[in-house]
Amino acid sequence: MAYAYLFKYIIIGDTGVGKSCLLLQFTDKRFQPVHDLTIGVEFGARMITIDGKQIKLQIWDTAGQEAFRSITRSYYRGAAGALLVYDITRRETFNHLTTWLEDARQHSNSNMVIMLIGNKSDLESRREVKKEEGEAFAREHGLVFMETSAKTAANVEEAFINTAKEIYEKIQEGVFDINNEANGIKIGPQHSTGAGAGGAGGAGAGGASSGGCC
């Protein structure tokens, strides 16, 4: 399907905070209580509309375990946005945010939009991290903050879409150089100029077409 822009996202955070579930809820609108451990990365995509424009989100769900951090690091570079997720019922996942943030800032481009997500807001009775603490952390580090529940779908749409909105605004302000692919943004086919000849003719389009989502 045609799109005006394509944004690349990554989802990061400790293991078991619900990264894969957030992605599944956003792309498939369902919740799966038993989930395979993510090794390396998983991929998902969805189309959204901002400001009347079709925007394709490509989302890479990374492995939270320390053992697979080498793979995760490869995805920082070239992402336009990141959802940094912790689990409101596990204090240690909140305590690790600083490390995640440092890792992300070190390896990503400086304009990457980071959204802080406190997940599992449905488990109020087991809450260990107050909402105010999440807000304070976000304020201190210049992030956008939101509590979500991948189980009830609360705020899940908003989390992904608000991140996209912020990236979109940054594009409008000219902060992102959209011609540099390293920024994780691509202009859709109908927007690109001067590429007409190569695009339609498919000079080198003989490669395998995998990942046929969207």
Next chain:
Amino acid sequence: MLSRFSDVLQTAADVLAPPATRLEDFEYHWKMILNFYERFDDNCKIHIEDTKIPHHLHQMLQLIVDEEKEQQGGTVGPCLEAIVQRSICLLDALTALAAADRPPGARSLALTAATALLRRTKQPCVNSVHIYRPLQRMLVQCNESPASPTEKEEVELLLTLCGLVRKEPGLANIFTTPFVEDKTSLLTVPEDIQKLIPLKKVHTPRKNPLFVDLTQNQLPNVSIIRTYDRDDSSNGAESLADDVSCKSQKTLYDENDKFLLIDLLLSYLDSADNQVVLRACEGIMIVSSLPEEDIANLVTSCSPACETIVDKLAARYRRIPPTVDPNDVDQLNITWAYVAQDFGDKSYSKFHGYRELTTFFSWLDYCDTLMKECHQSIASHLSRTFRQNFLEGTAEAGVTDLRLAVLATAVLSKCLKVVDSTDLINEFSNWLVGDGEVAEWPLLHTLISNCLSDNYDLALETLRFFESIIEKGTEHSMERLVLSRVGTRGYCREPGGGGAAAGGGVPAAGGDDTDRDRLNDLPLWRERETNREAMKQLQHEEHVSEQINDILSHEGLDLGGHAGAAENIHTIVNSYLLLLPRALLSDPVGSDYEHYIHDAHRHYQYWLDITSTFDWPVGLTGNDNTASSTHSYDSRPEADIHIHDAYYNNNNNSEQNLDKQHNTKKETKRYENDEFDEGPFLRMLFKLLSNMPYQPYQVNLHLTSIISKLALLPHPFLHEYLLNPTLPVAKSTPTLFKTMQELAKKLTTEIPRIKHYKKVVESTRLQLMSEDPSYDEVGEHNQLVESLIVLEEFCKELAAIAFVKYQHSLHAHG
């Protein structure tokens, strides 16, 4: 979907009868699977997804996951225990299904089920023989054809196993030949399983690296001793299993051993499906990043991983069409991990050769990332292989082949620009400039002569390449390119009679003054009396002087405690800013000067950081006083003596350095008898510099950019050689400032001959500063005037650099 459906069934069943125990359920589903195969007709073409097998498998899996949640202290529940004890030989059955692929789709299902078991359970007890043995069989028997329809599932299983090994390195032994050497057993299905699941026998895999005949070319044994000794008490399954997790056991590997896990992953790198390739890449990275030395040795010595990875890079390089526009190369910004997805997009082609270039650079990015993440010994091995098999074996020919040289240089220059891992940068630099004590390095000479080529496209790309080489500066490449000659200070004619580099005759006493007079002997000086520009020139000089004073006092560097030093820096800055007569200047106000100072600050800090670990002489050592320490960067001739002394004093401080001191002295002596030779690289730069009026603007731009980078380097000798216009040198010794003066002289003579030259200069400047990309394509350029503007800006830049370095030395020591 199935899970929801089964939940409904379960609920219904619970109402009718009291729930069975979990193990009973587990046994029930197992029997249902066996029943199916008991009655199975081999001619049946029904797809496995249309049978009940997936449902039963899923239920069994779910039961294991459920029971694990209830287990305390890492014990194993009854369902998994049944598998570990092989009272229910589920994994053997899965292997039989995978091998036979009956009914159609069974292989895919079996692989997925095995993967799910390993990923969904926290403790899959892989160290148990009844778990790992079937897994070995499955790996060996499924990896038979490169484009198998189940390659996605196969590579997922492999990646999962990599993940397990990453978390429990002892498991690596399960995937090395000492443990899988029993090939016949691996290729058959155990008899009891054949009875339970009576399917046709499998054939021997053809492409499986495990079955390569090793009887020929026996290699000497190199032992890799596994001294892995870890206390891990959390694994309760061990007591149940035949323990081969080798946690505290020594295992010998020799070169004939294979690391099955990596070898299998390598075979998927050729897949046409980018997602499969990506998975294989991830698996290799996960295993390679283990900190265990012996696993790293397995990867480098028992698997062709490094060679295969570099060969793929070389193959991708060779596929770049020779007709690619070299200018397109620099635009690319590729991340290996994202390319697999991007390639699904059919519109993903921006220019001719885009996909080929992307394929190549994404693989380079993978190599680079792998080298940053992997174990140090893998990184060393991989970077050596990169040099031998890619740079020397593949790329070098392109640089020397004049038909291909422009594109080859552009690609290599981009390669060097994007790589980030230390090992790779080092090997790359060493390949370019040569290593060891080799005096002449053919590749470097080729590159230098390419810079001097009449083919300006080639000259430009090669200059860009050198720019990358300097930007990625390694101590070795700096040494080879510039410092090996300058480091002797052979350019310096010692004041007081040594006449070190006098060359063609010792000049008379007071030669300094003669030299300076000669240097300042521009036509304009003589014409001053008659030229109506003279007054303006004088005013201009005063203005520049005032400006410099302003800056000096603004920075707190007025003539306080460092009167002499400040005066010196004033002289130096003046030499650059007044090199060209005012009448020719396109921007006499010098409004950009502050801007240049700002840039120079930033860049100098960058170089200080980069070179902080280099074994370069600093200005002076700690036992010298502050006043003299400023001298190294104020470039006074008398300060040079201090540097010289300091250098040797420094060496004397440590016994280790005595040899070096000796060598340096010997070298100095050798050069004392010869004329100073600035070396081929600096010679090329000076030659291009004096040739500026006849070269394209872009060439000149990159040329001056390279020189200013060199001038920024915090090396005291290179600094004084490049940045001290008042340095006493022999007449025959070329310096940057002399070359610039010659150039200025040439321009001063020739430009006024152009009709309305002031207007031409003005309009050319406007055009160049507008950075309009179409300007380059317009045919008619006044190269002469363009080179004037480049020189003018270059002067400001050098003045700023000299000033910033001086200022920094004050701050550092004051």
